[in-house]
Amino acid sequence: MATIIPNIHASTTKMTTGERRFGQRLEKLLEDDYLCWFDVPVGQARRYPDFIILHPGRGLLFLEVKDWKLSTIQSMNHQTFTLLTASGAVNKPNPIEQARQCAYQVVNTLKHDKTLVQPKGKHQGNLVCPYGYGVVFTNISRKQLQTALGEEGESILPAHLVICQDEMLEKTDPEEFQQRLWAMFNYQFSQKLSLPQIDRIRAHLFPEIRIGTADLFAVTDAAASGAMDVVDIVKVMDMQQEQLARSFGEGHRVVHGVAGSGKTLILGFRCWYLARTQSKPILVLCYNISLAAKLRAFMREKGIEQQVQVYHFHDWCGQQLRSYHIDLIDGAEPVWERQVLSVIQSVDQGHIPRAQYGAVLIDEGHDFEAEWLKLVVQMIDPETNSLLLLYDDAQSIYKKKSNLNFTLSSVGIQARGRTSILKLNYRNTREILQFAFNFAKDFLQEKDADEDSVPLVKPEVGGKSGMAPEFRKLNNRPEELTFIRRCLQKWHSDGVAWNEMAVIYCHHHFGEALARELNLYAIPNLCMRDNKTRRQYDPSDDQVLLVTRPSSKGLEFPRVIVAELGALQDDEEKRAEEVRLLYVAMTRAQETLLLTASGENSYVRRLGVIN
Incomplete structure (x- = not known):
């Protein structure tokens, strides 16, 4: 056929x-x-x-x-x-x-x-x-x-x-x-x-x-x-991605996709299409600040940055409050929580208008709370009613529960008959995907769901073969920092651009120490230590990215080092979250994955077994 x-x-x-x-x-x-x-x-x-x-x-x-x-x-x-x-x-x-x-x-x-x-x-x-x-x-x-x-x-x-x-x-x-x-x-x-x-x-x-x-x-x-x-010389969307992207009609659409299946690529194509057909602005939301920066760079690359507005969700809430001169409500909650509550309250009271956008597209939908989605759906012009929600339950790393505890229809998303599932992973080599899944499989059991809920989908190999991931255990942190720096230098001498490499670490103090090590040897780098540096990220800048596991979500690089694994605590209550974070970090690597540690814990022992 x-x-x-x-x-x-x-x-x-x-x-x-x-x-x-x-x-x-x-x-x-x-x-x-x-x-x-x-x-x-x-x-x-x-x-x-x-x-x-x-x-x-x-x-x-x-x-x-x-x-x-x-x-x-x-x-x-x-x-x-x-x-x-x-x-x-x-x-x-x-x-x-x-x-x-x-x-x-x-x-x-x-x-x-x-x-x-x-x-x-x-x-x-x-x-x-x-x-x-x-x-x-x-x-x-x-x-x-x-x-x-x-x-x-x-x-x-x-x-x-x-x-x-x-x-x-x-x-x-x-x-x-x-x-x-x-x-x-x-x-x-x-x-x-x-x-x-x-x-x-x-x-x-x-x-x-x-x-x-x-x-x-x-x-x-x-x-x-x-x-x-x-x-x-050239990379293009695969046939399944292109067919899905071109087959979207009006209304609400939901795509469940495994890591590396091209969800963000499909979002970009949809933005390109809508920018040519919509008169109202188009809103793109995600949870990750660094992913928002990457998406903005993508929109500039496609020449549609004027029509498409890309925001980290809480930045968008702050922008709404500033644009409509709304004061932040008082309370003991963190500022970012009160920003969301202030926008919800102002929309309900009519101080912030609904239907501001011709279309809304949400990446990382697995990290959005029910109240956020309910708010965002109201921002869509009912005449176009255009919504795209992208989701991967395996990358849900900001919730205690591993899946949404609400139905999509309960937040106003009309998904029945309009859902698609992407199982093929094209980002990673077969060896990287198998390694990452073997490490995390006890916490990533595949489950079905109806079209009004969200399934957890086991990834299937769609990429090419390559080198097996490697795990190196060092004696102490200085040795680990030196080893990482030498690896980066060796890769660069082999012709790999600095911006094709990333080091994903667990704690900010390690990232800062690594940045100092790299600066001593004039290795260009961007350490994403705060929101300011995350917003500054531009994938085209020729520098090594130093980034935490949560902030790496949505990004990808030919060569990735996942570092500082020995510093993770053996906390049984946090084990599922830590494993998911490591799964996200490992699946950022397209061709080469190296893992390093200079301490001892259950994660290090597990890596030693599967390596």
Whole structure:
């Protein structure tokens, strides 16, 4: 079964009757290795072909789908079709010419990328895969079309570039259907596209799914000659992530995803989409201050920082109080708690308006209290009613309980029928994910839940293989600090950028001591010792990040050291919380994970067993 993006079964996917019928045929009659996009804008010109089909062995196909009936076609020629409508005669482009122009524009863009061009042979200079174009008439049979076209038919609508109503029936033979599609190509190549090449084509077709801002045309000679794998040059959303992100409609949506499954990436894509369609501002909330800083950097990278407001939840509460000149209520509770209570009270009294935002997106929903969610839901404009809640119960580290003790509907989130689960972890290597899960599995037992509650989902491996994590036990803290510093220096001498490394520690005094050690050797670093430094975090700054386990949530780095594990206390009441914190810290590592300790406790002994 082919993958169709967006999901054609979603009620929000806008299709004509004929487009949906043809999409169903593609899904049913094509195999799993076919990728199909419906009505997704491509390239810089943002053209909207009805369907794009990509197959590793066949190539790229661009199709226009028309629900026209023969009785409504008044005349046709090489350039235009004249249709009879309720408003009179209307000229439309010849759909073959329409598909051809779209195909040529895309192909010309792809051919600027040296890694997607044939380097030699009879096809030298051509795209690495064949391409074709055609038209589908969902309400006109082959016989009707041939009769209407007459002698000039082949020049106006070449027969091999057309699929007719009677050739896309539910009972149509899959092989016959596919042959009609591939007859639209002028040539074939024996070599199949690699997965990195497919991802690179997707990145050119749909720039919004790129992870990062790398210029795809800035290809080195080594890459162009094949000496460098193109996967090292571009990263894009995977197919499940893209399908889910493009299939969101209006209303409330909930995504339960394991660590590293791309929840934040999906949030960013949704922001990009909403920024192009919403007139009111868009609000993004999370619990972690450093994650908020990272998300703001992401919005700047995508050029949507003016439309999308990103806040740590308590910062947003403070901003609301300042904007509407609301005094903080008195009480013995901490300031941050009184800020939340003050906003809730002011909204109830009408001093702070509801419906301020065209959409609200919440990352780290597992750390939000019921009262916070109930407050935030009121901030959504009821005309758009657009909410996205992202959640991973395994990363719920700020509550005594390991899961929400309330239903989503009780706080105003209408999630039934609008929930999705992401089980595949793409951030970590297989070895890192298995190591982290083996360490924490006693506290991460998978549990089911209905759509109005939140499940705990066991992660499944989706990433590549790599080096096994390592655990090093040192004699004392000075030795541990020295060892960490030397590791960072060694990695950097091997070509790893400073901002691709992070040290995650347990207590601030260790982080401060490590910062002093690194400063002595002129190693650039940012120690997130307080809220001010957390807000200053910019992932693009070339410096090693020194961060606590809670503040590391939502972040990721190619190389991570989880340090100071010997300083954890063997407190049985806090064990579940400590293990979850360590699980979060370990799963920040994309490629290399090193754990260090200079003391003795149950955590150190457990690491010694599983290492």
